[in-house]
Amino acid sequence: MTELLIRLFIKNHQQIRDTKIRAKYGLLAGVVGIICNVILFAAKLAIGILSGSLAITADAVNNLSDASSSVVTLLGFHLSQKPPDDEHPFGHARFEYLSGLAVAALILIIGFQLGKDSIVKIIHPTPVEFSWALVIVLLLSIAVKLWMALFYQNIGRRIDSASLQAAAADSRNDMISTGAVLVTAVIAHLFHVNLDGYIGFLVALFILYSGAGIAKETIKPLLGAPADPELVEMVVQETLDFDPRILGIHDLVVHDYGPGQCFASMHAELDYRMDVLEAHELIDDMERMFRKSHNIQLVVHFDPVVTDDEELTEMKAYVCQKAKEIDSRLHLHDFRIVRGKKHTNLIFDLVIPRDYKGREKELQQLLNEAVQQADMKYYTVITFDDQSFNAVCQERTPS
Numbered sequence: 369m370t371e372l373l374i375r376l377f378i379k380n381h382q383q384i385r386d387t388k389i390r391a392k393y394g395l396l397a398g399v400v401g402i403i404c405n406v407i408l409f410a411a412k413l414a415i416g417i418l419s420g421s422l423a424i425t426a427d428a429v430n431n432l433s434d435a436s437s438s439v440v441t442l443l444g445f446h447l448s449q450k451p452p453d454d455e456h457p458f459g460h461a462r463f464e465y466l467s468g469l470a471v472a473a474l475i476l477i478i479g480f481q482l483g484k485d486s487i488v489k490i491i492h493p494t495p496v497e498f499s500w501a502l503v504i505v506l507l508l509s510i511a512v513k514l515w516m517a518l519f520y521q522n523i524g525r526r527i528d529s530a531s532l533q534a535a536a537a538d539s540r541n542d543m544i545s546t547g548a549v550l551v552t553a554v555i556a557h558l559f560h561v562n563l564d565g566y567i568g569f570l571v572a573l574f575i576l577y578s579g580a581g582i583a584k585e586t587i588k589p590l591l592g593a594p595a596d597p598e599l600v601e602m603v604v605q606e607t608l609d610f611d612p613r614i615l616g617i618h619d620l621v622v623h624d625y626g627p628g629q630c631f632a633s634m635h636a637e638l639d640y641r642m643d644v645l646e647a648h649e650l651i652d653d654m655e656r657m658f659r660k661s662h663n664i665q666l667v668v669h670f671d672p673v674v675t676d677d678e679e680l681t682e683m684k685a686y687v688c689q690k691a692k693e694i695d696s697r698l699h700l701h702d703f704r705i706v707r708g709k710k711h712t713n714l715i716f717d718l719v720i721p722r723d724y725k726g727r728e729k730e731l732q733q734l735l736n737e738a739v740q741q742a743d744m745k746y747y748t749v750i751t752f753d754d755q756s757f758n759a760v761c762q763e764r765t766p767s
Contacts, residue, residue, distance in 0.1 A: 401535065426486065441535065613642065642672075710745070
């Protein structure tokens, strides 16, 4: 069914890197969500009023909030396609995250109100009328929500949309909560035990939990979440595969301005003897490739690396080994040697994990002692880099 809808309503649906095609996926998901949730709301509200069940009415209102959420999501996809302007030079793609945050707020408000109503129902219980129509509507609702969860998940994975992945999780939650309402109605009919208010309260708590989870996931990229490890690995491999003259990379930083608006910068290591114009052309070609193939606005800094100094090569390998013996997560780059009459400075950047913050002097002393075991003339001059901002430090594996 999902594939049929995609083929019917999205021309050139395979071109998911195209922001216009991506917006059409979001439009399809929003319209389907609105139609399905409005139908479910109307059916459940009618059954809830006829049976006097607050739990079913609560579930119906939850479907209405889901329909509202679909409207907000649809609006978010539409606004995210606005081109850059003077006030927003990086575009408006983060509207998709803001729409997800608005959806979370709606869910939290609805959940809070339903919780209050359920407490009143617990204090002042009223009987619930059972009917087979109620059972049929709730079973159909479970089936529809299962399909919607799979539908959102399918599209969300295709276009890498956090808001649609959240919608998929919300649909799964709705399926579970509707199942709980159905079980309550059956128990009340068979055993004459009225759990309606309690289940309504549990459904409200479930809605609140879902809203909090969605809010957390949409706030993360707005605050500046770390780069996706798969994206980092792709950039590393594509860079090293691009040209054998690229000896290594470091200081890779990725900025997310919303889906389809990815900016990145890195330092690429090239032989210091390489012609400057040749190096510039290589870097330009690589930046152009990332824009065209991956829609990543990449800026590359050229780092010259000395490759014909035996002492430098030997000491760099030695310091790397000693750093790895201290902690395998330690990486170094920009290794240089400055020779003096009485001593030689080994100058380099050391990338440290977050838990090493405050222990820089300890690391400096350990590495200083290590290099002086090789020769007393060596001293270390270290610049410590936070691994949070230096997502990768990797050299080409020798062939």
